[in-house]
Amino acid sequence: RVSSDGKPPKFQPPPKPVIIDRKTQKEEKRFLSPEFIPPRGRTDPLKYYIERKDMIQRRKVFNIPEFYVGHVLAVTTADPYASDKSKRFVGICIQRGGNGLGATFVLRNVIEDQGVEICYELYSPRIQAIEVLKLEKRLDENLMYLRDALPEYSTFDVNMKPVPRMDHEEIPVNKLQVRMKPKPWSKRWERPKYNIKGIKFELPEHKMKAAQKWSQPWLEFDMLREYDTSKIEQKIRKELSEELEK
Amino acid sequence: MMPIWTKSGEKHAVTLLKVQDCHVLRYLSKEESGGKTAKLLVGGKNVSPFSRPESAHEIFKEAGVPRKQKVTTFNVTDDAIIKPGTPLYAAHFRPGQFVDVTAKTIGKGFQGVMKRWGFKGQPASHGQTKTHRRPGAISTNKAAKVYRGKKMPGKMGNIYRTSFGLKVWRINTKHDIIYVNGSVPGHTNCLVKVRDSKLPTYKDCNKNPPFPTFFADGDEELPEDLFDEEIFQFTDPSVTFA
Numbered sequence: 001r002v003s004s005d006g007k008p009p010k011f012q013p014p015p016k017p018v019i020i021d022r023k024t025q026k027e028e029k030r031f032l033s034p035e036f037i038p039p040r041g042r043t044d045p046l047k048y049y050i051e052r053k054d055m056i057q058r059r060k061v062f063n064i065p066e067f068y069v070g071h072v073l074a075v076t077t078a079d080p081y082a083s084d085k086s087k088r089f090v091g092i093c094i095q096r097g098g099n100g101l102g103a104t105f106v107l108r109n110v111i112e113d114q115g116v117e118i119c120y121e122l123y124s125p126r127i128q129a130i131e132v133l134k135l136e137k138r139l140d141e142n143l144m145y146l147r148d149a150l151p152e153y154s155t156f157d158v159n160m161k162p163v164p165r166m167d168h169e170e171i172p173v174n175k176l177q178v179r180m181k182p183k184p185w186s187k188r189w190e191r192p193k194y195n196i197k198g199i200k201f202e203l204p205e206h207k208m209k210a211a212q213k214w215s216q217p218w219l220e221f222d223m224l225r226e227y228d229t230s231k232i233e234q235k236i237r238k239e240l241s242e243e244l245e246k
Numbered sequence: 247m248m249p250i251w252t253k254s255g256e257k258h259a260v261t262l263l264k265v266q267d268c269h270v271l272r273y274l275s276k277e278e279s280g281g282k283t284a285k286l287l288v289g290g291k292n293v294s295p296f297s298r299p300e301s302a303h304e305i306f307k308e309a310g311v312p313r314k315q316k317v318t319t320f321n322v323t324d325d326a327i328i329k330p331g332t333p334l335y336a337a338h339f340r341p342g343q344f345v346d347v348t349a350k351t352i353g354k355g356f357q358g359v360m361k362r363w364g365f366k367g368q369p370a371s372h373g374q375t376k377t378h379r380r381p382g383a384i385s386t387n388k389a390a391k392v393y394r395g396k397k398m399p400g401k402m403g404n405i406y407r408t409s410f411g412l413k414v415w416r417i418n419t420k421h422d423i424i425y426v427n428g429s430v431p432g433h434t435n436c437l438v439k440v441r442d443s444k445l446p447t448y449k450d451c452n453k454n455p456p457f458p459t460f461f462a463d464g465d466e467e468l469p470e471d472l473f474d475e476e477i478f479q480f481t482d483p484s485v486t487f488a
Contacts, residue, residue: 043435062484123249125251125484
């Protein structure tokens with residue numbers, strides 16, 4: 001190389017090879033159920049460890065499949081008052097809540113023009129089977145707005161056959177924009193606090209602008225609200241994989 | 247607090263209590279203590295010895311035990327006396343037993359009469375001048391005085407309270423944890439005193455408890471988890487009604 005000064009050119013070290021560890025990346029992308037991640041608080045981590053041991057015990061005996069909000073599930077529970085002693089309910093999962101053993105999920109369906117929502121506990125011993133009928137994620141993590149949407153978006157056939165899953169890698173995201181019933185709604189879904197992307201708002205422009213008055217743009221920069229779960233998740237994943245292999 | 251399910255599918259809420267470094271510190275006979283029964287001083291969680299004066303260390307030096315955060319007394323019959331210095335474990339209690347739990351409640355500071363005593367206050371509108379959360383009248387005309395113990399605003403919480411008759415559902419001998427039914431006074435990670443229940447309904451409840459206490463160096467080898475008969479254990483398959 002020709003240098004302008006007459007001195008030898010500056011030594012540039014060769015670029016460092018980037019090592020992509022595919023195994024750890026794959027492990028990180030694998031699904032970890034949200035109830036395993038402990039919430040932020042002053043509780044002793046021993047309590048979460050013992051709860052996790054119980055949860056793993058239950059998962060060894062009873063298979064709890066991987067599912068997200070937006071999947072269509074069929075749940076069979078034991079019921080002493082039913083004729084067959086068991087009840088089957090099909091519905092779309094609206095929200096997943098709770099931590100540890102008390103984790104719950106809400107299934108919604110419209111049966112004979114009546115909207116029905118049932119909240120089940122994942123680790124309750126009365127649940128006999130959970131089947132995932134249709135796998136699809138939605139744009140939001142909380143589909144409570146389906147209560148104010150047109151009933152066609154919440155109806156699912158009770159005798160639906162499970163849709164076969166194509167790949168073992170991706171779960172399709174349904175970018176459906178739901179149409180709503182006329183206002184008033186149970187919650188003001190157009191406000192930025194709910195951050196909903198799955199509704200087709202047919203409201204006039206000035207109303208959408210007025211709703212932006214309640215936006216709190218400083219919240220995403222608030223450092224006290226940060227809760228970095230990556231290291232906790234890694235530990236929990238390791239623990240889970242070790243225990244489930246036994 | 248955690249949920250627990252019975253074999254019939256009902257859910258109960260349960261509090262986890264950890265037995266952390268409990269040792270018997272001193273024995274006081276009936277005459278010494280001046281009560282109806284003999285007393286045993288028991289110390290709780292270990293704490294650094296540098297924050298208190300040397301004079302307070304005597305009890306702990308006698309028993310040969312590190313400094314404890316809390317020291318409580320238990321009334322004990324003469325045949326249940328334990329030598330000072332023995333450690334106490336969670337296996338002292340058995341599932342199916344009933345227990346009283348005492349602790350200092352969460353301190354709420356200086357509180358008004360509505361929160362502290364549950365008074366109804368006054369309406370928010372209809373002409374009320376500057377009076378919405380006040381106690382109103384404090385005595386009658388004839389009394390011409392305010393009685394002692396009148397409910398008034400003051401410091402609320404941070405006092406010892408007991409929940410009686412709590413069932414013990416499960417005991418973890420490896421980590422020394424007692425699973426006690428329902429809620430317990432105090433904030434998370436606070437020190438708590440657990441005692442056999444003195445309610446008359448549960449007087450004859452204990453079937454062969456470890457007497458005087460559970461000794462770890464004895465011959466008995468307990469399994470890691472002790473469950474009550476009615477608990478649904480997660481190793482069993484799901485509940486079905488026949």
